[in-house]
Amino acid sequence: MLKTVTLxxxxxxxxxxxxxxxxxxxxxxxxxxxFESGEYKQLDQQEITNLLDGYPFDEGAPLEIDIAKLSMxxxxxxxxxxxEGVFFLPLATLSDQNxxxxxxxxxxxxxxxxxxxxxxxxxxxxxxxELFKKLK
Numbered sequence: 793m794l795k796t797v798t799l800x801x802x803x804x805x806x807x808x809x810x811x812x813x814x815x816x817x818x819x820x821x822x823x824x825x826x827f828e829s830g831e832y833k834q835l836d837q838q839e840i841t842n843l844l845d846g847y848p849f850d851e852g853a854p855l856e857i858d859i860a861k862l863s864m865x866x867x868x869x870x871x872x873x874x875x876e877g878v879f880f881l882p883l884a885t886l887s888d889q890n891x892x893x894x895x896x897x898x899x900x901x902x903x904x905x906x907x908x909x910x911x912x913x914x915x916x917x918x919x920x921x922e923l924f925k926k927l928k
Contacts, residue, residue: 803859804828810863814870815879815897822920823881823895824900831885831924832857835884838927844906846914855884856891860899865892874912880905881922895920 794836804827826832841852857877862882868890870879882892883904891908893916904923916925 798833799827799832799857799859801828807859807863807866811818811866811879811881811897814866815881817879817897819881820897820899820902822896823883826883826920832884834924834927839928840893842885843918843923843926844914845914845916846906846908846911848908848910853886853889853891856887857884861885865890867887868909869907869913874907880907880913882907893923 793880808824808827811819836857837854839852839854841847841849862885865882865885867883869892879897880894881897882894884905885892889908891906893904893906895902896905902920904918904920906914906916
């Protein structure tokens, strides 16, 4: 049986506040809804690597929601090395990897990006809402 992940409201608030501080911009409204409504639970343990353009491995890795890992990757991937001045909010990490799916600050479409340290960010051809539809 899969474990159900539930983030505490304080963890969510701290994470989103940290993003706003780092990016000096508001959390995209759809991303705030994703975390605060508990929608993130729908992605936890989902296997979506077959949907990800730029995923380099033969074996898949399920998504996971780990606020400590999300925070670490938020800091790491937004330090200016990959895309200076562009900020991405991690939504879910890929288990056992330093990779995640996220959205770009200021993108009103909420297009999903795949991040992995080797190649940086790869824009996907679907939005957060379209990803949820693909999982049904």
